[in-house]
Amino acid sequence: MELSYHSLQFTGETASNGVLVRDFTLGELTGAHWSPANSPSVRAPLVLMGHGGGTDSKAPAMAGRADRLVNGCGFHVATLDAPGHGDRPRTAHDEREIALMQRKMATGEPVGEIVVRYNAHLAERAVPEWLATLDALQQLPEIGTEGPVGYYGLNMGTAIGIPLTAVEPRITAAVLGLFWYDDALAETARRITVPIEFALQWDDEHIPRPSGLALFDAFASREKSLHINSGKHKELPRFEADSAARFFARHLTVNGLTE
Template sequence: MNSPHFHFTAETTSNGVVQHDFTMGEVTGALWSPVSGADRAPLVLMGHGGGNHRKSPAMTGRAQLLVAHGGFHVAVIDAPGHGGRPRTAHDEREIATMQKAMAAGEPVGEIVVRYNAHLAERAVPEWLATLDALQELPEIGADGPVGYYGLNMGTAIGVPLTAAEPRITAAVFGLFWYDESLAESARRITVPIEFALQWDDEHIPRPSGLALFDAFASKEKSLHVNSGAHKELPRFEADSAVRFFARHLTVGGPTA
């Protein structure tokens, strides 16, 4: 590896999937790959939700699906102030404000959107540097296809990242509010996208989620709407994401 700041720190193998923990400077991350060391397999970058981390159950489960059923490499990095990364005083203030509003039963959308936009400003450069380092790995390569998969805060970070990074050629987003700044980034995205929305989301008003989907300039975009509350996104949507990336990141599309 040419990058002086990228280091693998641990390795585990289970059910045909090898997981590497890594650091990229001060950023902590994880990379899941086929144990066979697939030659130049596509790379999917994943963003975790707010309050979670790179190896939360949702991230681990989706990564294992993408590797086992799509043959992909999957990378997740901890967002600023998440996982093992220290919080700043700004992080602590915003989190306290959010928790106070939730305890009082007040809407949190404005707080979440504001704080996640701040995190995105810090996280996007970290993702760009991590992608540079990952593409130096021989099993990934600099010319391989790259996708992005992130819901909730993963969308707040992933939309500006995808708008700024031409190497990302397909993305799965969802479960986030419309905000004019985020929509401005969405209007610069033309790659295929899949977007998840919960019809009965108690936090994100239905018109807000629909407006964010509408903002994407992609000619190919699919809206996946399911009944249920914010945290009730059906697990089969992860299977749909695997098929979506298989269509757009692999030669010949899905094998199944």
């Protein structure tokens, strides 16, 4: 996909709780840029944030995580709607895979195989989109080409974030988690050496513990930490977002934050 900075258009903005949110389009892509409302033009590190399956770039969980990164760290955050999510149309392939997932979940069948397969398909489409979006965002004076970049994505955000981090040297730290082991995905994870923070739920009804642990083990990073909490798949504690903010502050700023 060939997209240029000149096609990045801000289409609207809102400000709340000290955070300025500007919607943008880049060709057919849609997303949002989050920055400090009182100093939106000040240069600061950028965190790319991928959303989970079935949500979008401005879902409540995304807004909450962006708030912590903007207000707590002074960072810029960029979110992007994945293919078939938000206002982006679904393909016939998307519809078939989603319908199959929903049928399996309704009958209590395991969904790991279909989720991994479908998310790998989405990642093939989404990674080039993220690369083009990062190119465009770095043309903004408040971000620039020299500043550090992190990636934050759980669930589907991890399925996209692993191949993205593996091919994009500008990403120097990543928070990931809540996803299944797959041979192909693990092989990609073995190419990642940047610092990693990885979250799992001990009582996840969808992701078997050995599967999640094996994916964490696959990363080649010398610095990686595993955060395991009790609870089911959608019960990740909110304090993990605070931990992610501290992680990025340590790795994307000179002085970091004290624990």
